[in-house]
Amino acid sequence: MTRNKIIGGVLAAAFLGLVLWTVFSVPKPPEQTDAQQGPRIMSYEDNTLHEEQDGRTVWTLTAQNMSVDIDTQDTTMKGIEGTFYSEDGNTLSLKADTGHM
Numbered sequence: 001m002t003r004n005k006i007i008g009g010v011l012a013a014a015f016l017g018l019v020l021w022t023v024f025s026v027p028k029p030p031e032q033t034d035a036q037q038g039p040r041i042m043s044y045e046d047n048t049l050h051e052e053q054d055g056r057t058v059w060t061l062t063a064q065n066m067s068v069d070i071d072t073q074d075t076t077m078k079g080i081e082g083t084f085y086s087e088d089g090n091t092l093s094l095k096a097d098t099g100h101m
Contacts, residue, residue: 040070059084063099075101 043065050060064079077099084092 039072042068042070044068056087057085077101 044063044067045065046062047066048060048062051058059082061080061082063077063081065077067076068074078097080094080096080099082094082096084094086092
């Protein structure tokens with residue numbers, strides 16, 4: 001009878017040790033290290049924007065290079081060509097080396 005109690009005690013202690021090891025050895029989630037320092041910028045090359053109203057093009061804007069700050073929505077463009085279309089068929093074309101919105 002004493003031998004069975006010893007075996008039972010050893011098994012209970014082993015089980016308790018396994019449970020405690022499982023509870024206390026849970027890995028900690030990794031810390032976020034992908035946070036960038038400085039501005040987050042999206043860049044586009046040879047980008048064209050346009051607006052249409054009632055099926056007609058109102059304006060087009062083409063930039064050789066466009067950079068947009070994701071957080072502030074500041075936009076910088078280089079090599080800009082724009083065309084505005086009036087309802088009577090006249091157009092106004094503009095060119096600029098740089099622009100900022």
